[in-house]
Amino acid sequence: MTEQARSAARGILHPGLAPGHFVHEQRPPSPDLAPWIEHHWFVAWDLRGRAPRSQATLPHPNVHLVVEGGEALLWGVQRARFTRTLAGCGHVHGVKFRVAAFPAFHASPVSELADRQVDARQVLGDEVLRLIEPPMGGTPEAGQERMEALLRLKLPPTVDGRAERLAEIVRAIGADPTITTVDQVCWATGESLRRLQRDFHHYVGASPKWVIARYRLHEAVALLQSGEARPDADLAQRLGYFDQAHFIRDFRRLVGETPGAYAETLRREAEAIGTAAGSR
Template sequence: MSADPGKPRGVLHQRLEHGEFQHARRMPSPALACLIEHYWFVSWDLRGLPAQQQETLPHPNVHLVVEPGLTAIYGVHTGRFVRLLEGQGRVFGIKFKAAGFFPFYGAPVSELMDRSLDPGHLFGNDAARFEAEVFASEDVDAMSAAAERLLLAHWPPPDPNVARVSMIVADIAKDRSLTSVEALAQQTGLGKRALQRLFNQYVGVSPKWVINRYRLHEAIAQLQAGAPVAWAELAQQLGYFDQAHFIRDFRKLVGCSPAAYARTEAERGRPD
């Protein structure tokens, strides 16, 4: 397994105000890379310090998360994820590729939207053993190795649609010109209804949702970069009809206006 696959996208606050915070990721082995995006690990130490709130934007991915009292398989979360960090803790997760969870689940992934599932329903007694291994492990590499053993023991039969849908989602993420389902249909050669059916079955959310979220991820990345922003121009680049529509979507997902978010991130980045 290779080391950290790069900077995460969608984390709203790149720096905590105080305390120790670690976020590491590991790539899966080549044998598992067709269905697994990466493994991730988060730890924090705020003992004796005030609690801090961390927020992330949703991705079109299912996660298997291991944490004391909260271990579960989580479907696509449609709103921003808010977590209050306090004391000392750590969390390990398996991030399935978009469409990569369907072969394990065998049912429309949309059934899990904003819901969770006991890992034992899919992995039987191996789920509890995996959880115990993660709790006993001292580092992310050992946790990732335990995840590999679990997944290989329950590896599903191949499904040709998985690679196809995963590639479509990857294209949405990297191609900023894909700002509508119509454009996606033209690029893929699939009708809008066919795209809708595939995304409902394999991804768990609609193609429109995926396009909108990745364009907002792009907006967050630009604001975090700290460069001056022409709001009307940015809204147009992201496929919005007008600046007001962009601001409404941004505020609904992030909880504040783009300008307010940019100011907050700038203040966090200033030295004390």
């Protein structure tokens, strides 16, 4: 897979808004929090006088802490497609926790948060009020400073070695498109199926089978976005499907349209972006 396709493999189904109207910035955490935080993210938009814009993603197996509009929420692993319509103007601050790292802040299985968005105070305590009172400013720096101050209050004294091992396994699944079954993971890692399933339930928040399927669909989306693959039986086989019908079914269930229809949508969007750029 080329770097072009790899960079697109983030689960964003229809990338981007017009420059100047939409900002999506990622910032690394401070070094002392790097074992638990993958990155901070900040989204801002100004669509006043313009039509609302929908953004859709296939989320990764991560927990997020999100602050927006006077609320602080914890988002568990979202197994369905996540769609958000942006209108008017606004901004959101978020923290993306590293895969398997969230039990450092909460002892219960991460799977209990799956497909849920809960008041962060239920998990992190009333100190979360520091994130919303007074309201955060609309800059990435303001959000990062206040979020990190809160999380430092909750840090464990040491890094969980089992969490690091599971994160390493998930990274390998994401990086290797030839991994299509849990049996392959067990064989490559020496992990037993039962222990892997149990620990993914507790630390990751989704099953190993789900993680594999999600990353292979990320791969499909990236390959179609980059033009490196056609929406045909060869792509299905490349991603570990025994037949094209099952691939089309899974793709449509999560993306909302068949691979062929999605490729056509991408083509039309590219044409529209090119037309808009040429008219400036």
